[in-house]
Amino acid sequence: MATTPKISARNVDVFYGAKKAIDQVSIDIDEGIVTAFIGPSGCGKSTFLRTLNRMNDTIASCRVEGSIKLDGEDIYDGRMDVVQLRARVGMVFQKPNPFPKSIFENVAYGARIHGLAAGKSEMDEIVEKALRRAGLWDEVKDRLTDAGTALSGGQQQRLCIARAIAVSPEVILMDEPCSALDPIATARIEELIDELKERYAIVIVTHSMQQAARVSQRTAFFHLGVMVEYGDTDAIFTNPREERTKDYITGRYG
């Protein structure tokens, strides 16, 4: 496949103060597929994920070196508008974190900040479309003014996905999006991820190898800050090249 990668990272190092958390990671992330980051706790999956939309800018001690390009544009360049970047590269967190606002406002908020709607009817359309894509519309269409926090955990997570979608992202980063959810809500989010991959490049950090195998087409295995192996998910799980990958997927550590 000779397409240009959506995101291209080269020789990325990440430091927290003097401590190196990510060591020389290079990876290309493509559109139209789900890429999973797996590895034992503390290996740097979340740290690396957060470099992809500069979420780590919010951590004072954190420093990123190397190059990360989105459509060929260096996202760490001083001229990059970080607010715009985070709309293009949206993020969904481990714990659903709706704003303390109505369901409607949760989805409309970003679209309003980015001036995406000319008037009320356009905003209504954006909100409905995002909620439909997030598979939540039918459940909430009659209660759009209720608080987002009044929804179930799984619904809240789909609301957070709708909020990310409403600003028309190109990439969606998901940091263990199902870890706070029960198996039924998890299955619903996994189905949704599968549908969404047609339109967005999706990167998911997961502790669950089963989940990585179910939802992703590519998998990157991290260990101690290093990306040990990256390839087609089927190959990583059935025929890993590296001993450390084999040890992890066979449950020898983790």
Ligand SMILES: Nc1ncnc2c1ncn2[C@@H]1O[C@H](COP(=O)(O)OP(=O)(O)OP(=O)(O)O)[C@@H](O)[C@H]1O
């Ligand atoms: N804000 C921070 N300040 C200092 N060190 C941090 C910070 N966040 C993460 N680290 C360290 O960086 C390393 C990688 O952490 P990270 O959270 O990225 O790993 P992870 O693979 O996502 O782990 P987990 O699966 O447990 O969430 C760890 O050693 C961690 O202690």
